[in-house]
Structure formats: C-alpha cells, structure tokens
Amino acid sequence: MNALVPTQLDEALRVIGTHPDALVVAGGTDAMVEINAGHRRPRMVIAVNRVAELRSWTYDPAGATVRIGAAVTYSELMESPLAELIPALAEASRTVGSPQIRNAGTLGGNLGTCSPAGDGLPVLAALGAVVHLASATRERSLPVSDFMVGVKRTALEADELITAITIPVLAGWQGYSKVGVRNAMVIALASACLATDVTTSSVRLAVGSVGPTIIRCADAEAFAGESVSFARRSATPATVARFGELAAAASHPIDDHRATAAYRRHAVGVLASRLLRRAFPND
C-alpha cells in the first residue's frame, strides 16, 4: 500500500501518525511539480483534499473571525460571501496561477509549502491569522508569523496536519498587490497586503518575496497610523511616499534568477505606496 485517500479527519490524522514519512498532498499543485521534475520520489502519499472537515469554512460573527479549512481552494476563497469577509484574501487568490491551479490549490497548501512568494501568506500575516495544527493525539494553534520558520520551512511536525486557519474579519479597506513579469500565471517578485482596521484606526502591512518569510512592516504601520486620517480617508502625498520608503527599508530581498534585490526593494515600496493610496484615496 502506498497511497491513502482518507475522507474523515480522524482517519487522516491516524494515517499521518502511522506514516510520518509519507508525503501529504492536498491540491498537489506544488508537490506534483517537484514529482514531475524528478526532484521528489515519494514512496508513500496521503492525499487529504477529500477530507470533508478540511473542505469547509465557518463564519463567527460574534468573534469576528472566519475559520477556513486547510483544503479550501483559492477558487472558493474568491467566491461570495467569503470574498466580502476577507477581500484581500480573495484578491490574492485571484492572482494565483490560472483557474486550473486555483481550482486545485489550497490555502493550507500555501502555508505548507511556505514559499516566500506564496500569495496567500502576506494576507494571513497582515490580518494576524492563526494556524491550527492537529495530530492523532494533540492539537495546537500558532500565529502565522510563528508557523512560518524560513524559506519553505514551517513549524509543522511530521505527525501533524494543517487543519484550518482562523482569520480576523476587520472593518476597513484591505487589498493585495504583486509585481511579476506579466499579469497572469506569475510568481510574485514582490508582493504586499495592506489592511486597515477602522475600529482601532490602525494600518497593517505585510510584504512577500522580499525575505525568507513574510515580513510585517512595523515602522511603516506605526507611521501610517499616526499620519493618515481615517475620518477623511486621506493621506498626504508625502505620507504615501514615506510609507513606501519604510516598507522598502523593512524588506531584505536577495538577487536570484527572477529579479535583483534592488528591483524587489524598489518594487515593494511602490506596492506599499499604491496600496496606502487605494486605502486612503484623498490627499
């Protein structure tokens, strides 16, 4: 026996516990690329995208959170009413691959792969999402910032499965932007999610593809919180420019085959400025 397709969560956790060396796949859009290229030769695979509990999401209006099963696809994240509850996640999802990829790829898979360019990850970081992990014997929850450890490295143990992600529902504008070589089917060279919270008059900014994991830009956030007007939805041109500079300063990108560090640093500043202007359209 070398492939298992559990349909119940307890069975999935049991077989993952029994076979901690098995490759766990959901949509397969990352894992199959490595397998097709011969970079990975799994002897055992556990496919979890048929587990009903992982395929659903729930909204808790009282707690103002959405709990999204790890195997919910990007296409599902783009649909109403989820898209209205977490607009930035819907925007980010729309930039992932093609419709074919979005129909298969999952939010849990985005976390499990933990690429610096993962499109969902800046959104989860900006919104302060919590990642739920479970094994056959225990459950735990981690802030997404603690879950992401390094380039394609996470806090997930071998016997654990990402089961769900809890995301706060904020009142206020939020959005996601990325830069790549074209509009469709592109891996981010730099990405950013900006979320505003009108109840606390705060601005959150997380940037991707400009460091080993997603970076929250604390200086830019504090500066924006002091400088913009939530009442008038305004920011001065100087504020918009300075916000971008602080975002660029918070990044620490590398040169690679896709782009130079200098380009990425510049691009992420431009993205941050544009997002702030979209959130605060008045001068």
Place this chain on the structure above:
Amino acid sequence: MTDDFDSSRGLHSDVFALSEIYALHVNGGTHEVRDAWIGESLLFVLRERLGLMGSKGACEQGECGSCSVMVGGELVCSCLVLAASAVEQSIVTIEGIAPVGSPSDVQQAFVDAGAVQCGFCTPGLIMATHALLERSPEPTEFEIREELSGNVCRCTGYGRIIDAVQRVAVRRRAVQP
C-alpha cells in the same frame, strides 16, 4: 467499479487504501490502473496507461493548460493531479466531451472561427471553454482572457480563440430564448 476491486483492503472504510491497483472513473467508464508508481500524475495515467492521448503533456508544471481535464466537476491541470488521489471522482477528458465525428458546439466554433493552428493546445482550450461557459454563459472579452489565462497557445495569438468562445455564447443564447 469492478467486482474484484476492493478499495478498502485491510483498512478502515473511511480510507481508500491504494496499492498496485486502483480504479479511475473516466468519461463514464471505470478503468483499473495496475502496477502504477504512486507518484504518477493523472496526465501520465490517462495517456500512458489508459491510452487517452487527447490530453497533451508539455510543461508538466501547470503553466500551459494543454492537459486540462475536469475532475469532480472542476477544471484542473491533470499533470498536477496525483492520479491515485482521483479515485471515486468523475473525470472527464477531451475524449468525453463529444463522440468522434460529432463535435460539441465549442469544438465546432473553434473550427468555424479558425481558432486552431497546430492544434496542440486545442483540447485544453476546449475543456477550459466548456468550463468557462458553464459558469458564465455570456462572458465579456476580459472575462474570457482571464479565464483562459492558464491555456497557452503559441500559434494563433488568441484573437480567433476569443472569437470562437464568443460564437458559442451567441449560438447558445439563440437556441435558448
């Protein structure tokens, strides 16, 4: 599923345990896959084990869309689907879209619009167009471009492909008052 095939050998019934034999439901029929390596993609199994050559293999990384099929009602790249994970799902390939010699309205529109040149991308585009029109019967050009963005054609430049999609939408509207 065939009578001698038991997907739950030796394990709890909530787990499909797959070894050297599993069954795929393709185009309304059930096909046994024997002696397969577990890492095989659905595209590989469709072409090399089941002899369904309509789905094309090119990039093997989800970039080109020439391997597009429907799995469980969703358009996906079959090169990125682990074949063994597609058990108990309805799989539709280009061969299942219409009988030979009796093209679907989408296939006919591609012929009429001249949306085919070398033809390699065409099966994937036909699958993607059927999926698009299922969800959005009267798509705008922007919508067509976004929805077909995962299907790469290196011959035609897309103008005639978009024309073909729009022809189908117009014809379907004409027959459904």
